[in-house]
Amino acid sequence: MLMSVFTQRVRARLAAVAAGVAAVALTASVASAGKLADVFTSGELAGLKMGPIGPALANTVASTYPVASASSGVTYVYNPKLEAFERQAGVLGPIIGERAETIGQGQINIGVSYSAVDFSTINGDSLGNLVNQPSVGGRVVSFPVPGGVTLKDGRFTTFLPVEVQANIDVQADIGTPSITYGITPDLDVNLSLPLIQTYLNVKVNETVPDPRLPQFMLRDCNPNGPADDPNTCKPNEIRPTMINHQAADRATGFGDLLLRLKYTILRDKPLDLAAGLGVSFPSGDPDNFQGTGNYQVQPALVVSKIIAERFEPLLNLGVNINADNVDRSSFHWAVGGTAAVYGPLTAAAVFLGRNEFNAQTDSVSEPFFFQINRNDYYDFSFGMRCLFAETGVISANVIVPLNRDGLRADYIPTLEAEYAFTGPWNR
Amino acid sequence: MTGFQFSISCCRFPILFLTALLGLTACGGGGGGEGTPLTGPAQISGTLAYVETECRGTAEGLFEHQSLRIRQGDREPVTVFETPEVSVPGEGFWCAVWVGGHFGDGSVAREAFQQVTVSPDGASVAFEVTDEFSVDPHLPLNLPPEKKGIFWVRADGTGVPRKLGPPSRERSFYITGGNFINGPTFDLGFSPDGGTLAFVDKGPDADGHEADQVFTIDVATGTRTQVTHLPSSVPAAGYPPDAPTMRGTVFVDDQRIKFKSTANPNDVNPKGEYLIMTIKTDGSDLQVPLPITVPLAGSQVDLQFVITGGRPLAINVEYAGHPINDPPLGGVQEIWEVFVVDEEKKALQLTNFRRIDTSAGAVDPDGEHVYFYASADPLGTNPSENCQIFSIDRTGADLRQLTNFREVDHSLTGCDFETNGLTGSRPIGCALYFTYQDPRSRTLLFYSECNPLNNMNPNGSQIFAMRP
Numbered sequence: 001m002l003m004s005v006f007t008q009r010v011r012a013r014l015a016a017v018a019a020g021v022a023a024v025a026l027t028a029s030v031a032s033a034g035k036l037a038d039v040f041t042s043g044e045l046a047g048l049k050m051g052p053i054g055p056a057l058a059n060t061v062a063s064t065y066p067v068a069s070a071s072s073g074v075t076y077v078y079n080p081k082l083e084a085f086e087r088q089a090g091v092l093g094p095i096i097g098e099r100a101e102t103i104g105q106g107q108i109n110i111g112v113s114y115s116a117v118d119f120s121t122i123n124g125d126s127l128g129n130l131v132n133q134p135s136v137g138g139r140v141v142s143f144p145v146p147g148g149v150t151l152k153d154g155r156f157t158t159f160l161p162v163e164v165q166a167n168i169d170v171q172a173d174i175g176t177p178s179i180t181y182g183i184t185p186d187l188d189v190n191l192s193l194p195l196i197q198t199y200l201n202v203k204v205n206e207t208v209p210d211p212r213l214p215q216f217m218l219r220d221c222n223p224n225g226p227a228d229d230p231n232t233c234k235p236n237e238i239r240p241t242m243i244n245h246q247a248a249d250r251a252t253g254f255g256d257l258l259l260r261l262k263y264t265i266l267r268d269k270p271l272d273l274a275a276g277l278g279v280s281f282p283s284g285d286p287d288n289f290q291g292t293g294n295y296q297v298q299p300a301l302v303v304s305k306i307i308a309e310r311f312e313p314l315l316n317l318g319v320n321i322n323a324d325n326v327d328r329s330s331f332h333w334a335v336g337g338t339a340a341v342y343g344p345l346t347a348a349a350v351f352l353g354r355n356e357f358n359a360q361t362d363s364v365s366e367p368f369f370f371q372i373n374r375n376d377y378y379d380f381s382f383g384m385r386c387l388f389a390e391t392g393v394i395s396a397n398v399i400v401p402l403n404r405d406g407l408r409a410d411y412i413p414t415l416e417a418e419y420a421f422t423g424p425w426n427r
Numbered sequence: 428m429t430g431f432q433f434s435i436s437c438c439r440f441p442i443l444f445l446t447a448l449l450g451l452t453a454c455g456g457g458g459g460g461e462g463t464p465l466t467g468p469a470q471i472s473g474t475l476a477y478v479e480t481e482c483r484g485t486a487e488g489l490f491e492h493q494s495l496r497i498r499q500g501d502r503e504p505v506t507v508f509e510t511p512e513v514s515v516p517g518e519g520f521w522c523a524v525w526v527g528g529h530f531g532d533g534s535v536a537r538e539a540f541q542q543v544t545v546s547p548d549g550a551s552v553a554f555e556v557t558d559e560f561s562v563d564p565h566l567p568l569n570l571p572p573e574k575k576g577i578f579w580v581r582a583d584g585t586g587v588p589r590k591l592g593p594p595s596r597e598r599s600f601y602i603t604g605g606n607f608i609n610g611p612t613f614d615l616g617f618s619p620d621g622g623t624l625a626f627v628d629k630g631p632d633a634d635g636h637e638a639d640q641v642f643t644i645d646v647a648t649g650t651r652t653q654v655t656h657l658p659s660s661v662p663a664a665g666y667p668p669d670a671p672t673m674r675g676t677v678f679v680d681d682q683r684i685k686f687k688s689t690a691n692p693n694d695v696n697p698k699g700e701y702l703i704m705t706i707k708t709d710g711s712d713l714q715v716p717l718p719i720t721v722p723l724a725g726s727q728v729d730l731q732f733v734i735t736g737g738r739p740l741a742i743n744v745e746y747a748g749h750p751i752n753d754p755p756l757g758g759v760q761e762i763w764e765v766f767v768v769d770e771e772k773k774a775l776q777l778t779n780f781r782r783i784d785t786s787a788g789a790v791d792p793d794g795e796h797v798y799f800y801a802s803a804d805p806l807g808t809n810p811s812e813n814c815q816i817f818s819i820d821r822t823g824a825d826l827r828q829l830t831n832f833r834e835v836d837h838s839l840t841g842c843d844f845e846t847n848g849l850t851g852s853r854p855i856g857c858a859l860y861f862t863y864q865d866p867r868s869r870t871l872l873f874y875s876e877c878n879p880l881n882n883m884n885p886n887g888s889q890i891f892a893m894r895p
Contacts, residue, residue, distance in 0.1 A: 046731075138795035138821040139735045144773065147726025155776040155823060156720055159735060160728060208728065215823040238728055366734050 035287035036200045039247045045202060069094050091312045092346040095397040095416060096381040097334040099304040099314050100272035102188045102264050103420065109180040111418030117172040117409050122370050124404035130166040132368040134212045141368055143208050149238045152217040160238075161210040166369060169201040170407075172289065174255065181423070186264040194255035198289045201248035208241050251288035257281040262302065276300040276318065295323035300332070313337035314350070331355045336381070344387035348397070352379040375406035383414070391420040473865060474499050474549035474582045475872075477890065478540045480531060484522030489515045491522075491566070493540050497552055497582050505584035508554065510539045510574065513566045521564070531888040532860075532874075533608040536563040539570060541599045542615035542626070545582065553579050553624050553646075555615055557594035563602060577615070577626065579646055591649045595628040597639055601662075601670035612674035618681050622646055623708070625654075625676040625684045632658045639673035641686055643708060654710050657690035663700050665761065674701070683707055685740075703742055720744055720766075720776075736769030739821060741787035741797045744776075750783045752802065752812070752841060765799045767821055777819050780805065784814070784842035788861035791869065791895070795821050798829075798871060798895065800861045802841030811835060814842035814858045816873060818895055829895060832857055832877040864895075871895050 034042065093099045103109055120127055132141050140161040148158045176194040183189055209216040218240060225232030233239065259279045266273040278298035284291020300318030307313070316334040336350030354377040363372050383397025395416040401408045475498045483490040492512040498504040515521075525533065535541055542555040555577050558568035573590070580588035599611040614627040623643050630640035630653045638659035643652045662670040673688045687701040695715045696702045706713045746762040754760060765778045765787045778785050780803040788798035797819050802812045808828050809815050816829045838856025859875035876888045 135795070135822060137793070138739065139737070140822065142733055142735055142773070144729040144731065144733055145726055146729060147723035148720075148774075149722050149726055149728075154779045156722070157775045159733070159773045159775070161822070162732065164732075213822055213824070215820075236725060236727065238726065241728070243730065368734075 034249070035285070036198055036249050036251055036289055037287040039200050039202055039249050043247050045204060045245060045247050069096060069098055091306065091310060091338045091340045092348075092385040092387060092393055093312075094314060094336070094338050094348045094350055095383045095385065095395045095414065096348075096352065096399065097314055097336060097350040098262065098274075098276060098300070098302045098316050099312060099338075100262075100264055100266075100274035100302045101304065101306075102186055102262060102274070103180055103182040105182045105185045106423045107182045107420060108423050109418055109420040111178045111180075111416060113174075113176045113178070113414055113416040115172075115174045115176075115412055115414040117174065117412050119170040119407050120410050121404065122407050123373065125370060127168045127170065130168060130369045132162075132164045132166075134161070134163075134210060136366060136368055139366065140210070140213070145238065149218070151215070152219050153215070157216070160208050161213050161216055163207040163210040163212060164368075165205045167201075167203040169199070169203075170289065171199040173197045176255075178418075188262045190258075190260040190262075192258045192260075193283070195252070196255045196284065196290045197250065197252040199248075199250040200289070202246065204245040206243045206245070208243070251285070251290065253285055253288060253290050255284040256291045256296075257283045260298075271303050271305045274302040276302055292322075294325070294328075297321040297323055298332075310340040311337060312339075320354075327358045328360050329357050330360075331357070338385075341384075346385040346387075348381070348383045348385060348395075350381045351402075352381055352399070353377065373405075376403065377405055377408075378402040389419075393418050473867075474545045474552070475890070476543050476545050476552045476554075476582070478534075478543060478554075480534045480538060482522040482525060484519035486519065487514075487516065489518040489521050491538070493534070493538050495540065495543065495552070495554055497580075497584060499549065499582055507552070507580045507584050508556070508578065508588055510556065510568070510570065513568055515564075515566060518564070532611065533563075535560075535600045535611045536602065536608045537561050537566050539568055539574075541594070541611060542613070544615045544617055544624075546617045546621035547619050548621055550582050551579060551621065551646075552582050553577065553591070553615060553617065554588075555594050555599075555626070559594065559596070560598040560600075563608060577624070577644060579624075591624070591644050591646065592651050595626055595642075597627050597629055597671050597673070598669075599671070599674075601667050603667055609670075612671060614671075614674055614676050616677040616684075618678045618708075620681050623678075623681075625678060625686075627671065627673045627676055627686070630656075632656050634658075638690070639671055639688070641673070641676055641684055641706065643684075654684065654708060655706055655713075656710070657688060657692055660688070660690040660699060663689050663698075679705060679738075679740075681708075683712075700745055720746060733771070733773070735773050736771040737794070738770045739767050739790050739794065739797075740769075741777075741790050741799065742766050742768055743785070743787050746781075748781060750781055752782045752784070754783050754843065765797065765819075767797055775821075775823060777821075777823050778803070782841070786842065786861070788816070788871075789864045790821070791818075791864065792866040796895070797821055798861060798864065800842055800859060800873070802838060811838050811856065812841060813838040813856050813877075814840075814875075816859065816861055816871065816893075829871075829893070830859075832859065832875070832879060834877065859891075862890075869895060 039045065134140065141164055142159040142161045144159050146158065148156055149160070150156055174194050174196050176192050178190060178192040180188055180190040209218060218238060221233035221237060222231050223233045260276060262274050262276045264272065264274045276299065280292070280296040280298065282291050282293050282295060286293035298318055298320050300316055302316050304312055304314040314334070314337055318332045320330045320332055322328045333353045334350050338346050338348040341347050356374045359372050359374045361372055379399050379401050381397060381399045383395055385393050385395045387393055397414040399412040477496055479494045479496055481492060490512055493510045494506050495508040496504040496506050538561065539556045539558055540554065541557055544553050556570065557575050558570040561568050576590045576594050577592050578588040579591055580586065599614055601609050603609060616625050623645055625641060625643050627639055628642045629637050630642065632638045633656045636659045638657060640657060641654040643654055644650070660672045662668065662672055672690065673686055676684055676686045679685050683705050685703060685705045687703055689696065689699045689701055691697060691699060692713060702715060704713060704715050743763050744766045746764050748762050750760055750762045761783055762781050763783060763785050764776055764780065765785055766774050766776050767790065768774045777797060778799065778801065780801055782801060782803055785801040785803065786799060788800060790797050798816060800814055800816050802814050804810060804812055805826060806828055811833045813832050813834060815832060817826060818829055819826045834857045835855060840856045840858055842858050857875065857877035859873050859877060861871070861873045863872045864870065871893045873891055874888060875891055
């Protein structure tokens, strides 16, 4: 008995760039069939018990999206002599991470970023080649044999263990419009709402019985031998089999709405110090890997210092508090800086860290493929920024992982464009 | 098990050890999980209850009495119940016979204690005492009414044993040809919460005819409830006509009881074998966990993934065919193999020895190992075919022989407690009966007549503890 099921996969990659900050009607996530998490619990994969992986992926994916800096690349200060706002000379701000400087009262910065995330590993194991554990606590992934079968060594069984090789492809294209407004000289507010297209494709190859468990070997028989030969396979005799399954889906929708405030406490004394507060609203659908599903509060401290108008080291320390489950909060930090390279060019290099207090979702009850653990994420972000038209900035950045914890992409590229201007009520 | 009944003069030996081992689950370690590392000496961390039968043979005759003793952890055992001494003039020689045979279990066929069990928390012990089944030989037990029945007592020995109800009217043993005693059948068990006891007694079936049934007693109130109403049946082929048709009542969880029966409700047991069945405590949902043992014609793989279930049970399954070792000195010719069955009834045969005396023991708390005992020699390390304890992976791999008992070049009895004639002469090969595993220390306990470790056991059957 040999079955082979192959499904032709056609994938179109769309560039998800939101246009401006004009009001965008909130639309429900558009998935071709159900939710992405349902891929693991319905259809051909339903019995594989990979269901718990869905919420685990959703929570981890939504927490991993890079969030561009709320700090404007260009800042203004009011010149009372000129009775006008002057653009501050100096380095452009970071792409990922925050600096303490505010944009300036009445100033507006609008931006849009695009990131492409293609997850490749989980806990260091390739998502493209996940193989189940042969046995977990004495239990095995199996196919039932209700009528029973005699193994090669003469023993009887009503199930046969299965070796499962899974290829899980999880991708996200994230376009994030953002607007920052200077309420006071020392207080900025930023609003960001990502538009996300997520894609999930799961391919599974199964071998039964599991060749890693030789105690379940079936009788060697000749399928083409003479009928009276005892070594000839009997009609419909159960024999080793390989089977393929596949399921895929994609969804487009908004991610979690992020509102951030930044208040500069100190300037040049001797550093710039700001306090930040972010609130993330669960507007993204976690079952489509587009949101965390939780309210999150993100207090932070931001320290930076512009040196000789060419360098700006920075340090961010913050906590991401999960308002629905404080135990699943995490500690965030960033250390690095920006440096004026040449003319309008600025380079930005920042080390990023996220240390979870505990695992961010329930553990997988039967971890045949992987387990959800508490993770520590360490990344390096590097990019270049270029000033144009006096107050516009375009940026290119890449984040690369420095360790192997959790769900990771080999690299995450980000493109960003922003423009700062004075609000009409300030002119 | 077959053999003469035995006891020992001037020395003590324990019987009814299986129920004592149930107390080892009661130390709070719980089931499942990975268990403790296997280092250090074997430890009993819970409660062990056992019956000592003391027999004195003199020129005047036989003098015998029994004591129920309870040991908690490493504390000294306490005696919580004793039967009056019984004497039989001119029968003093029996003590030497029973000593020579090393068969303490046989006392159930003549003495008062029939069952002993310990609650899962180790805090209490239940036992059954009766004078109705003294047959081999008959002893004038003549117990007073207050000394007969099913009793409950605190394991620390404080307080007086409380009588819960009358004793069962079904015996816990049977005698086969050659006067061989098989028993006890271990029919008294606590529920996991310790609030209920299950046991076998006679009760009406649906038509009012009396048959072996499962009963429960509420420990707090003494309320007795008949759980099953199975049709009457006869013992399986090869068993004596007065053998119990039901045995081995044990709680699977607080709501379900497992037992073996030859009854044939709804034609689930047309052959009348001792088939494992389970039933809810309210008498509903009778199930037969293992309906088949050979492939059905046209059997096919169901391409729906399932993960083999938790809470596996190690059970004995009778197989068709002629065994390769004959029952010693007569007896039933049956092939028994060890299976592991999960809660979704997925079954895997672990042994394929084709012998009469392969028997399941327990599943390790790690859920990965199964212990059983057999007289087979699958690894070439048991050439005498003496009874040994083995372990095997739950998937059927990694078979290991854990003991190395040997009494003669070739055992005559395998895993049967036998004696060679009335003289009780030895050596003939020693048997053992695996009983329990402490879920916290993972220590294995077994009852054996073997005499290992520099002649430390010259006096008959004892309880042994061992790290697996």
